[in-house]
Amino acid sequence: MTVTExxxxxxxxAGTSVEFRGLRRSFGEVAALDGxxxxxxxxxxxxxxxxxxxGKTTALRVLAGLEQVDAGEVLVDGGDVTGVPAxxxxxxxxxxxxxxxxxLAVRDNVAFGLRLRGVAAATRRRRAQELLELVxxxxxxxxxxxxxxxxxxxxxxxxxxxxxxPRVLLLDEPLxxxxxxxxxxxxxxxxxxxxxxxxxxxxxxxxxxxxxxxxDRVGVMRSGRLxxxxxxxxxxxxxxxxxxxxxxxxxNHVPGVVAGQEVVVAGHRLTLxxxxxxxxxxxxxxxxxxxxxxxxxxxxxxxxxxxxSFRGAVTRVTATLPDGTTLLADLPSVxxxxxxxxxxxxxxxxxxxxxxxxxx
Amino acid sequence: xxxQRRRAARWPVIVLVVAGLYFLLPMVASLEFSLRDVHNTHxxxxxxxxxxxxxxxDTLFTSLWVAFGTVALTLLLMVPTVSWVHLRxxxxxxxxxxxxxxxxxxxxxxxxxxxxxxxxxxxxxxNGTPLILVFEYVILALPFTYRTLDAGLSAIPLATxxxxxxxxxxxxxxxxxxxxxxxxxxxxxxxALLNLALVMGEYTLSSxxxxxxxxxxxxxxxxxxxxxxxxxxxxxxxxxxxxxxxLSIVSGRRTRELRPFTPSAS
Numbered sequence: 187m188t189v190t191e192x193x194x195x196x197x198x199x200a201g202t203s204v205e206f207r208g209l210r211r212s213f214g215e216v217a218a219l220d221g222x223x224x225x226x227x228x229x230x231x232x233x234x235x236x237x238x239x240x241g242k243t244t245a246l247r248v249l250a251g252l253e254q255v256d257a258g259e260v261l262v263d264g265g266d267v268t269g270v271p272a273x274x275x276x277x278x279x280x281x282x283x284x285x286x287x288x289x290l291a292v293r294d295n296v297a298f299g300l301r302l303r304g305v306a307a308a309t310r311r312r313r314a315q316e317l318l319e320l321v322x323x324x325x326x327x328x329x330x331x332x333x334x335x336x337x338x339x340x341x342x343x344x345x346x347x348x349x350x351x352p353r354v355l356l357l358d359e360p361l362x363x364x365x366x367x368x369x370x371x372x373x374x375x376x377x378x379x380x381x382x383x384x385x386x387x388x389x390x391x392x393x394x395x396x397x398x399x400x401x402d403r404v405g406v407m408r409s410g411r412l413x414x415x416x417x418x419x420x421x422x423x424x425x426x427x428x429x430x431x432x433x434x435x436x437x438n439h440v441p442g443v444v445a446g447q448e449v450v451v452a453g454h455r456l457t458l459x460x461x462x463x464x465x466x467x468x469x470x471x472x473x474x475x476x477x478x479x480x481x482x483x484x485x486x487x488x489x490x491x492x493x494x495s496f497r498g499a500v501t502r503v504t505a506t507l508p509d510g511t512t513l514l515a516d517l518p519s520v521x522x523x524x525x526x527x528x529x530x531x532x533x534x535x536x537x538x539x540x541x542x543x544x545x546x
Numbered sequence: 547x548x549x550q551r552r553r554a555a556r557w558p559v560i561v562l563v564v565a566g567l568y569f570l571l572p573m574v575a576s577l578e579f580s581l582r583d584v585h586n587t588h589x590x591x592x593x594x595x596x597x598x599x600x601x602x603x604d605t606l607f608t609s610l611w612v613a614f615g616t617v618a619l620t621l622l623l624m625v626p627t628v629s630w631v632h633l634r635x636x637x638x639x640x641x642x643x644x645x646x647x648x649x650x651x652x653x654x655x656x657x658x659x660x661x662x663x664x665x666x667x668x669x670x671x672x673n674g675t676p677l678i679l680v681f682e683y684v685i686l687a688l689p690f691t692y693r694t695l696d697a698g699l700s701a702i703p704l705a706t707x708x709x710x711x712x713x714x715x716x717x718x719x720x721x722x723x724x725x726x727x728x729x730x731x732x733x734x735x736x737x738a739l740l741n742l743a744l745v746m747g748e749y750t751l752s753s754x755x756x757x758x759x760x761x762x763x764x765x766x767x768x769x770x771x772x773x774x775x776x777x778x779x780x781x782x783x784x785x786x787x788x789x790x791x792x793l794s795i796v797s798g799r800r801t802r803e804l805r806p807f808t809p810s811a812s
Contacts, residue, residue, distance in 0.1 A: 252709050272712040283703055285710040289728040299714035343710075350714060 201229030201386040202263050202353040204249065209258035211244055211410075218244040219255065220410030231380050231387040232415070233397035236407035237433070242390045243358060245407070249388060250356050251275045262353055278347030278385075282359040284339045286331040292342050293318070293327035299350035317345035320379065337368040344376065348383065355380065355387040361396065373400055394434055398422065406430045424459075428544045431473050438479060438513055439543055442472040449540065452488065452507060452533050459539035471543040478536040479515035481505055483524035487532035489513060491525050505531055573780065580777040592773030596781070599774060601763050608676050609760035613745035615680040617738045620691050623684065625734065628695040629726050632704050639696070646692035649685050654750045657685060676757050683745050690740040698733020699726075743786050 209222040218241040226232045234242035247253035249260055251272030260268045267275055286295050296314040297305075305313070318324045321341040331339055340360050347355060357376065361369040377400045380387050391397050397404045398418040405415035406429070414426040425431035442451040444464040449456055451472050464470055481489060481503055489505035492512075501522040503515045513533065517525070525531055583589040596602065631642050649657065661682050665672055672678055704726070711725045727734065749761040760782065768775030 250709075250713055252712065272709070273715045273717055275713075276715075277713055279710065279713040281706050281710060283706050285703070285706045287707060287710075287725060287729070288702070289731070298711070302715045302720065346710075346714070356713075 201384055203228050204354055204386060205261040207259040209248060210256045211253065212256055217410050222410060222412060224405060224412055224415060226386055226388065228386055229384045230402045231389060231400065233389040233391055233401035233404045234407055235391060235394055235397040235404050240407040241410040242407050246356050246358055246388055246390045250277050250279050276353045277356055278350060278352030279356040280340065280343045280347050280360040282362055286339055286342055288331050292329050295342055296346045296349050298346060313349060317349050321345045336364050337372055340372060355385045357387065357389040359391055406433055428473060428541045431541050436476055436514060438474040438476065439471040440474055440511055440513065441509060442470050444468045444470055451535065454535050456535055457539045459541050464542065473541045473543055474535060476502060476514040476516040478538060479513060480534040481515045481517060481525055481531040483529050484532040485530055487530040489531045489533050491527055491529045491531055493527055494525060576776050576780055580773050580780060582773065592777045595774050596777055599767060605758050605760045605763035608758065609746055612676050612679045613742045616683040616687060616745050617741045619680055620684050620687055620741055621734060624691050624695055626722060628692060628699060632699045633708060643692060646688045649688050655754060657682060658751055658754050678755060679752060679757055682751050687741045687744050691737045694733050694737040694740060698730035702729050739789055742789060746782055746786065
């Protein structure tokens, strides 16, 4: 299943800018949003990523008008829409759960928003057909939602959201109910569509792979605030905080001792990425990506290889340091051939600034 | 094992037969009674006398318009209310359900007086006509209506559908009419039928309020001509059965069309 090449004129439009200013929203004692600030450029796809309860879905629902804020402003193209009801906002939304109207055929589902806008029947039919072609379901217009698979239902939901030519497309974990293969396929289709249509998109997910692979920028949220919003590469390679570093990708927690602006790890001196507030001589846990760790088979090496997992071009080797610390290293498969379980290995680290784990 | 299965398979049939006899026997007996004539003979004389009795059509029409009025007012009040509880105040479900059950335990005379007190200053058209019965029956039908609509709304992902419709530009009335109602159509039809059946058979409140409705007419006629009274009772049952049959056809077709929320993951 692929997306057709040309987007219909009906859905091609210039993107819209979105800005959150100091959004606050509490549910009882729990602060779902705690001064959230975020700016989304026209045509940009921003993914909000974070653990459960971090406020990402609340932020999206606030933009949709489905949730009110206690304080703060939502600006769309510079205009304050904070008090505008959901049905006046012109936002297209795809939900996590299947949200097609079960009493309407697929074509009528797609045309629902157009009908509410008083679009003539013939135009509605034509545009619904265009949108269904766009998501590769033009032959399914007469079917009812229960006759479609989950992936097809979400495609129709996407077509329905785009049919009203929304100012912003909101995707609330639209892939989480699908199996892995369909999820990957639909994820790529959403991105292709978004780029083709040029619509500003806010995508909420708890799946970091999904966020990193689809978004122009990824915002990592924690306790109702944005920890960092950056390109996927920046986020991964230069996380601003230990939370972001630990949340995105895999991290080793290796013991070290602070020495000025450096930290000594397994006999190697590494530069601290930020003033950590740790005093000289303090024992800390250093965060190191598996790809920053190099293991080489040496008889007098300090690490003992305990496991290995072949992953194509890369092999993940698990080794244990003398103090019992487990170390993961992603190595090119061609160089990892000697690192069999039971082998001794020397450890080296990439000369990059490192972050310290929180509270350790 | 197969013997056990055969024995187990018999039980539903036995239950069905016993239940069928429980419902059918009184009707067969009633039919037989309505066909009894003098000297132990049977004829359609009582059925023939039906139309000639004064008040039959008048009371039948009165009950029918009260029934349809009750259905309309009940749905007008209850569909938005139950939807609101589901959407905005789900924690109140038990409380509202409890309130809706009150008419089952409140004595009819209290119900009648309560409604009369509320409408004591209402115009004559309400107090002096069977219209007052509509308000009485709306309360009386509350337990059945609430539970039927509650079951219907629980069977659909109401919040998601409503939010999807709102996001597409639907106002609240449009959401109710074009999204909620069509998707709880079976429940609404069920509630309507229960209302209809209730009103067409309700005697106590009408009698207390001195209103000449179909059940009141049946009872008073039964005192003078038992055969006609029983024939009319059967006719009344027949009307309800026909309505039930129509409902099952309509809802059966709709169910085949809808059957939502069991998508495969692929």
